[in-house]
Amino acid sequence: MKKLIYITSFLLFVAVSSATAQSYSTFSYSVGIPTSDLGDFISKTSWRGVTYDYRKLVQPNIGVGFTVGWNVFYEEKGSATYTIDNRSLTGKQWRYSNNFPLLVAADYYIKPGEDLNPFVGLGLGTLYTNRTTDMGIYRLERDAWSFAFQPEVGIKYSINYYAGLNLSLKYFYGLQAGDFNGDQSYLAFNIGYVFMGK
Numbered sequence: 001m002k003k004l005i006y007i008t009s010f011l012l013f014v015a016v017s018s019a020t021a022q023s024y025s026t027f028s029y030s031v032g033i034p035t036s037d038l039g040d041f042i043s044k045t046s047w048r049g050v051t052y053d054y055r056k057l058v059q060p061n062i063g064v065g066f067t068v069g070w071n072v073f074y075e076e077k078g079s080a081t082y083t084i085d086n087r088s089l090t091g092k093q094w095r096y097s098n099n100f101p102l103l104v105a106a107d108y109y110i111k112p113g114e115d116l117n118p119f120v121g122l123g124l125g126t127l128y129t130n131r132t133t134d135m136g137i138y139r140l141e142r143d144a145w146s147f148a149f150q151p152e153v154g155i156k157y158s159i160n161y162y163a164g165l166n167l168s169l170k171y172f173y174g175l176q177a178g179d180f181n182g183d184q185s186y187l188a189f190n191i192g193y194v195f196m197g198k
Contacts, residue, residue: 144178
């Protein structure tokens, strides 16, 4: 966890120190829909998520930077017999999955300079997943850092020269790694406020 905090702090420092260049800093509320192995573990939509995106414009229609986020998935399972690591336990389960993407990213803006600016993007990096299952007095915890990529489509709307709104759909895909036998992936719908630096 300390490693994640250090990396995030460094990236925020980079964003602030690069504020003299034309840039977009976007703080978003994120709604996550689990898919694949994560969806098998927790099927419910997550209403608990945040994302921070920073892009520096290297061309009028190309921005490069990074994405960090946090999506929390939760589901309560009814009383039943569950098999975990060759052990069978009967009771209710409370399942949690905390997902922290940390990616370098680039966006391509289709209509640079216009108030309504659609874009597509791609991020590459890592996804840290911490998964816990609580059942009575027992807790099973698993975690892994996995290689991840994230395609994105979205639209930016400029309110004025310094601020705007952002709507986007991201698909975070973390490859199989560590304690997990399958990929950890989810769709994220984001609505955010954009600070435009100069």
